[in-house]
Amino acid sequence: QVQLVESGGGLVQAGGSLRLSCAASARTLSRYAMGWFRQAPGKEREFVATISYSGGAVYYAESVKGRFTISRDNGKKTVYLQMNSLKPEDTAVYYCAARQGGTTYTVPQYDYWGQGTQVTVSS
Numbered sequence: 001q002v003q004l005v006e007s008g009g010g011l012v013q014a015g016g017s018l019r020l021s022c023a024a025s026a027r028t029l030s031r032y033a034m035g036w037f038r039q040a041p042g043k044e045r046e047f048v049a050t051i052s053y054s055g056g057a058v059y060y061a062e063s064v065k066g067r068f069t070i071s072r073d074n075g076k077k078t079v080y081l082q083m084n085s086l087k088p089e090d091t092a093v094y095y096c097a098a099r100q101g102g103t104t105y106t107v108p109q110y111d112y113w114g115q116g117t118q119v120t121v122s123s
């Protein structure tokens with residue numbers, strides 16, 4: 001069983017930055033590929049970014065490519081999402097997720113989810 005706790009969300013003006021963190025309770029985080037997803041009101045949960053268990057492979061949604069960076073520190077059992085040049089359309093609840101195996105951007109293939117952290121970008 002893996003518990004995930006996100007933090008770092010908040011209110012920011014357009015063009016600003018935030019860094020989200022996801023702390024994991026797993027004995028070792030290096031067994032898991034990790035992902036960030038987001039869900040805006042009235043919309044389905046969507047893929048944002050994913051990182052392989054070693055950190056050697058990362059993938060991004062087209063909408064965030066060049067602005068967001070996913071990274072991980074397996075020693076600290078923490079995954080990060082650095083978000084720059086934020087836009088109002090980035091407003092959503094952001095979720096961290098974990099799965100054993102390779103990276104993927106489909107919601108059902110992740111086994112564990114955090115409770116989410118709200119990100120609000122004002123125009």
